[in-house]
Amino acid sequence: MRPINGGKNLMTTARPTVLLCDDSRALRMLAASQLEEAGFQVVGEAGNGNEALAQYRTLKPDLVLLDLVMPECDGRQALAAILAEDPQARVVILSSLGAQADIEQCLRNGARSYLQKPIDPEVMERVLREVLA
Amino acid sequence: MAVKFLGQFLLERGLITPQQLLAATEAQRASNPLLGELAVRQGLLTEAQARRINERQRAEDRRFGDIAIELGLLDAREVEALLSAQKAGRKLFGQVLVEQGVLDAETLEQALAEHRAEQQAGNEELAGALAGHRLGALAQEATELCVRLFPRMLGTQCQPAGLVDDALPTATWPYTAHVRISGERSLRVGLSCDRATLQALACAFLRMPSEQCDSELAVDALGEIVNVLMGYVVRNTLPDDADYRATPPDFSRTAASLVDEGALALQLNSPLGQLLLLVGD
Secondary structure: OOEHHHHOOOOOOOOOEEEEEOOOHHHHHHHHHHHHHOOOEEEEEEOOHHHHHHHHHHHOOOEEEEEOOOOOOOHHHHHHHHHHHOOOOOEEEEEOOOOHHHHHHHHHOOOOEEEEOOOOHHHHHHHHHHHHO | OOOOOHHHHHHHOOOOOHHHHHHHHHHHHHHOOOHHHHHHHOOOOOHHHHHHHHHHHHHOOOOHHHHHHHOOOOOHHHHHHHHHHHHHHOOOHHHHHHHOOOOOHHHHHHHHHHHHHHHHHHHHHHHHHHHOOOOHHHHHHHHHHHHHHHHHHHOOOOEEEEEOOOOOOOOOOOEEEEEEEEEOOOEEEEEEEOHHHHHHHHHHHHOOOHHHOOHHHHHHHHHHHHHHHHHHHHHHHOOOOOOEEEOOOEOOOOHHHHHHOOOEEEEEEEOOEEEEEEEEO
């Protein structure tokens, strides 16, 4: 999965940059358009945790939106890897699961927040802006 | 016995043509605006506000009016008035057919009575089959979720049409996605459909025209729909502190092979097409 805009984090805009990581292209399309509409800039998309880590290193986005259930390297592993690389990384989990135990575990492991699918754009915007504040 | 929408029932009996079905569906739809459309029409909400409530409905299993009140966009009296106006203007499908001169009142009455009897028998048969099955409660839960989620997630209805216990040829159900949960309790939930239904589901989910949705994206969207469905099943059936893991959507298995391993297959009828809801453990 390639970075968007050739991997360059555009400095000409004040829009917060987001790396979107989900193995579903359909979900990425949907989320990307909702993020753009909410004033964020999607600078990269990744289809698994390994790609997410590689892109995080290159792009250094303001936020990472990370799916939990993915092939190869899943969201839990990617969360740990990204935080090992950058303990200040702002990672928000995006998952369809959402049981209490799941949410607590992700937050304990360093995720800044947890969003449940299907995405409510308004909730997503509010949560992401809180995480950025 | 498969429970059918009235339009499909009349079509199969040769009482209406496909063109008449489409025209009547269109007219009925126009007479039955969504609450948000009505609120915009009456100047109570802007289009953006109605869209905001609809988006939240996609994510939460709640009614439009409740969300509007919570957000302070409508008060209870306004919601009540909108519901009354919606009910007053609503035309039944059969009524539209009579108004359009497609059926006379007597033929419609007779067809409605037969349809009701068939529906009742089908529902009883389904309830009986599920009650006697170890996966019955789970299948019932997943079916009710589909009925509630389809309007919110896909903008259309669906209704259970019965348990499918005969062969499930892959040619009839070529696209299957399922998600598996493992842990204290293992669960499988899947959907299966044909090509046309797959495309219609994906376009409804992604809100995009058909020409922009390639087949790979359509299959992917089916997996995401199953993901969302599984998320709701997990939240509604597993305890909050349950320890479990989910797999990404699996597209490699056929409906028949999942049923061979003990999954239940329920047919769902929707204006987008026919689907199989697969529920296993």
